[in-house]
Amino acid sequence: MEALKQEIMTVAKATKLGIDTSNLQYDIPLSTQGVDSIGMFSLVLALQEKFQIEIPDEDFGKLDSLVTIADYVDRRLRTN
Amino acid sequence: MIGIQAIATYLPEExxxxxxxxxxxxxxxSQIETRIGFTGLSRAASGEQASHMGLQALKNLLAQTGTTAESIDxxxxxSQTPDQNIPHLSAELHGRMGLREDCSCFDIGLGCSGYVYGLSIAxxxxxxxxxxVGVIVTSDPYSKIVDPADKGTALIFGDGAAATLLSRQAVFDIxxxxxxxxxxxxEHLTTRSGRLHMSGRHVFAMAAQKVPPNILESLRKSELTLSDVDLIIAHQGSLAVLQELRDRLNLPEGKVPFFSREYGNTVSSSIPFGLAGIWNxxxxxxxxxxxxxxxxxxxSTVLNRR
Structure with a gap:
């Protein structure tokens, strides 16, 4: 799980989130850190491409922090 | 060979x-300035519809080039926002401009890809x-279908029209x-009860994943590569979309410009506006x-200046 968290942080920092990502935090909601809706579009698209998963709209809105995203991706990869 | 001879545009003043x-x-x-990109949105006047805007663009084209209405074949x-669905808008413009009876007229019901499709068909x-002598008129007053309270669409679309002259006396070969x-x-970009609904997430993903390979495919078919290209005039979806295309094509800002900051995404007219801007x-x-x-x-397609 730690390796996956690192991978997700790497993806997030390589994505145009619209904020300075040098101090990006795992457990603080991305919106609180200043990530806007377009940043979330970019991040979720990058995650889909990186992990080869399709993230449906009903799950998209639940992905509010990198911790939540790591848990979600981990679950999806296990069930795929 | 038929190519593009001239372009004229029309933007409402408001x-x-x-x-x-x-x-x-x-x-x-900050989201307007650095992400969406449009600080102003052109607005058709009350009662000003696709026919009015398209007619003005067409008149501007004839005046600009000295082309006569009688010469148009x-x-x-x-347009996706014509005044009415029946009859076709091209027939209405034909009547208002007094074009010849043997002038062929038809509409293409496409949105932001419509101009490129129109060039191929024409x-x-x-x-x-x-x-x-052929003319493509693009005209989309999207303000008629945008809900001003919908933050997903109300900050994007501007009203505008363009008219493109095609002939053998071309400036650009196609x-x-x-x-x-x-x-x-x-379903991700559609109207419901007459109002535009857009899933920004899915539109963004489509642009990011489909457009770069489509551009490369048009180049491959023309036996060119990205390094041969001086400029990509991409549909002005938003600043963020243009930035994503640049990143995925590994091109600098100047090669894929965002030129519509002051008037918005004019749908089918966004590409002719860009082409008119660099014409000279x-x-x-x-x-x-x-x-x-x-x-x-x-x-996508490739243009070569003669």
Missing amino acids: RINSLSRAETLGVPA LLIVV KSYMEANDLE GKFAFGTQGNGA QAELKTLVLSGFGLGFSWA
Whole structure:
């Protein structure tokens, strides 16, 4: 799980989130850190491409922090 | 060979201040400046419809080039927001301009990919039927279908029209085309009860994933590569979309410009506005035009300055 968290942080920092990502935090909601809706579009698209998963709209809105995203991706990869 | 001889545009005078509207909608000004990109949105006047805007663009084209209405053999209108569905808007413009009775007229019901599709259809149709003078009018007053309270669409679309003259006396030759459609994306950019609904997430993903390979495919068909291209005129979906395309094509900002900051995404007219803007820059010889949007639908082609 730690390796996956690192991978997700790497993806997030390589994505145009619209904020300075040098101090990006795992457990603080991305919106609180200043990530806007377009940043979330970019991040979720990058995650889909990186992990080869399709993230449906009903799950998209639940992905509010990198911790939540790591848990979600981990679950999806296990069930795929 | 039929190519593009001239372009004229028409923008209504009224502007919506996006920063003021964003404040009303609770959208930070920084998102307008650095992400959405449109600080102003052109607005058709009350009662000003697609026919009025298209007619004005067409009149501007004739005045600009000295072309007579009587010389037009083909009139194509690209619009998804015509005054009415029946009859076709091109027939209405034909009547108002007094075009010849043997002038061929039809509409193309496409959105942001419509101009590139229109070029392909006009060129091949004119060459197949030995027509000398063709005009493509693009006209989309999207403000008629946008809900000003919807933050997903109210800060994006501007009203505008363009008219493109095609003939054998071309400034730009038209190369090969590449097309694409993803019909299962239709629900993500559509109208419901007359109002535009857009899933920004899915539109962004379509543009990011489909447009770069489509551009490369149009180049491959024309036996060119990205390094041969002086400029890509891409549909002006938003600043963020343009930035994503640049990143995925590994191109600098100047190669894929965002030029619509002051008036917005004019749908089918966004590419002709861009082409009109660089018309006299003779150093820009090889161009790619790329349109993409609802359907989902996308298309690209190559232009070469003679």
